[in-house]
Amino acid sequence: ANPNSPSGTMISPGEISKIASQVDGVLVIDEAYADFADNNCLSLVEQHDNILILRTLSKSYSLAGIRFGFCIAQESIIQGMMKVKDSYNVDRLSITAVVAALDDQKTMRANVEKIKETRQYLAQSLQELGFYVYPSQTNFILAKCMRGVSAHHVYQALKSRKILVRYFNIRRLDDCLRITIGTREEVEILLRNLKELISNNHAKSKVAYCP
Structure with missing residues (x-):
């Protein structure tokens, strides 16, 4: 979890990059609170093929009630996840709300x-x-x-x-x-x-x- 809960503290992207280089497997980074932080690890996805970043619409987008999250990773990881993903795990109304929220960055x-x-x-x-x-x-x-x-x-x-x-x-x-x-x-x-x-x-x- 980065930033962490319940401490609110954060490990720098540089340190996360070092960890990813030493991990023999996928490093999952939960960035639920990243929009409130001074930095995030999104740029590391291009540098490491074993980093998977989790995000949620429950915090900074104020959409906790729809329980919607997404992940960001290189294509090889996403393809692997698609093999086991439920075909109907997200409803249409949630998708509509999320698209509207993501479009309204201001x-x-x-x-x-x-x-x-x-x-x-x-x-x-x-x-x-x-x-x-x-x-x-x-x-x-x-x-x-x-x-x-x-x-x-x-x-x-x-x-x-x-x-x-x-x-x-x-x-x-x-x-x-x-x-x-x-x-x-x-x-x-x-x-x-x-x-x-x-x-x-x-x-x-x-x-x-x-x-």
Whole structure:
């Protein structure tokens, strides 16, 4: 996955190229969030006959409901995939929606730029609150809670206020929250509530401390 989920971080195309040169087989690169990144690996398809790139219309094109994706690779790989592809795996209405979306690059790009601007604002605001924010190349941010504050309790407190973020109860992520970039108004609501929770944590111990 590149950019990766849930970290939002990215491996450079140069590093991916080195990996592809060392792989004895097909290297599949999931670029679901690539439109939000500063770079992508599309140019590597011409350089490597073993790279297969996956894309989706669910993120930057805002078409999550139709569950439509596609792949990009050299002809030899595509021909192999066509041998096993279901003849009727995509319906006509989905194809019509996808063609219209791909033709309207201006709207997609404008929406992506708006999300990137809001991402930068949210990252800076979270850092000012004391969170560590991993550098994101996606439409979400992974924020590590400040020392002594439980990410799980912050997650629960936000959920009780009808603010939904992602919490991962697994090692190395259990002190983090993954926050999708919403509208500027939604981000302001989130930040306002986080400030209140952190203030309560320090002043009144309302947010539980980690042992």
